Amino acid sequence: MRVAAPRILVVDDDRDYVETMSLLLQADGYRVQTACDGERALQALREQQTAVVLTDLAMPVLDGYRLLTAIRAEPACRNALVVAISGWGGRETPKRCSEAGFDAYFVKPCDLRELLWTIAAGLARQRRPDDPGRVPPA
Numbered sequence: 001m002r003v004a005a006p007r008i009l010v011v012d013d014d015r016d017y018v019e020t021m022s023l024l025l026q027a028d029g030y031r032v033q034t035a036c037d038g039e040r041a042l043q044a045l046r047e048q049q050t051a052v053v054l055t056d057l058a059m060p061v062l063d064g065y066r067l068l069t070a071i072r073a074e075p076a077c078r079n080a081l082v083v084a085i086s087g088w089g090g091r092e093t094p095k096r097c098s099e100a101g102f103d104a105y106f107v108k109p110c111d112l113r114e115l116l117w118t119i120a121a122g123l124a125r126q127r128r129p130d131d132p133g134r135v136p137p138a
Contacts, residue, residue: 006051006123007031011041011067012085013059017108021054028116038062042070045077051126052119053077057086057093065100072101081122085110 008030010021015036022032033050035041039061041053053071057064064084072078081104084097089107097105104118 005029005031007033007048008052008054008119009033009035009041009044009050011035011038011053011055011059011064013037013056017056024112030119038064038067038070041067042074045071045074045080050077050080051123052081052083054083054085054115057084057088057097065096068100068102079126081119081126083115083118083122085115 008025010018010025010032011034012018012021013036018034018036022034025032030052033044033048035044037059038055041055042062044050045053053067055064055067059067062070064086068082068084071080071082082102083104083106084102085106085108086093087108093107094105103122106115106118
């Protein structure tokens with residue numbers, strides 16, 4: 001019996017970025033869903049179990065920080081790996097993302113190999129619930 005590939009939700013208001021990231025993740029064997037804002041992302045998360053959420057921070061309707069808070073409050077997805085990927089590259093952003101509870105933070109454009117490693121490590125950790133460690137930030 002073949003196990004289904006993990007589902008990743010890509011959330012960003014930049015449609016070109018979402019399409020490109022979706023193609024890259026699908027090429028690596030992941031099932032990908034997309035959303036253009038945090039509110040639609042929450043709806044998608046409630047409809048289908050998702051292992052990983054890659055989200056922008058600055059979005060209309062519900063930004064990445066508020067999306068993270070909502071994800072952690074949802075019983076069905078509170079253990080999802082949530083990674084911030086943003087054009088905000090200031091010194092305070094990685095610290096703020098860590099304090100907010102993101103599992104990792106990347107600055108756009110991110111290194112795809114590092115992102116895929118972070119996803120794989122996070123998924124492996126999800127399969128071993130006795131390991132409380134977080135994925136190291138990029």
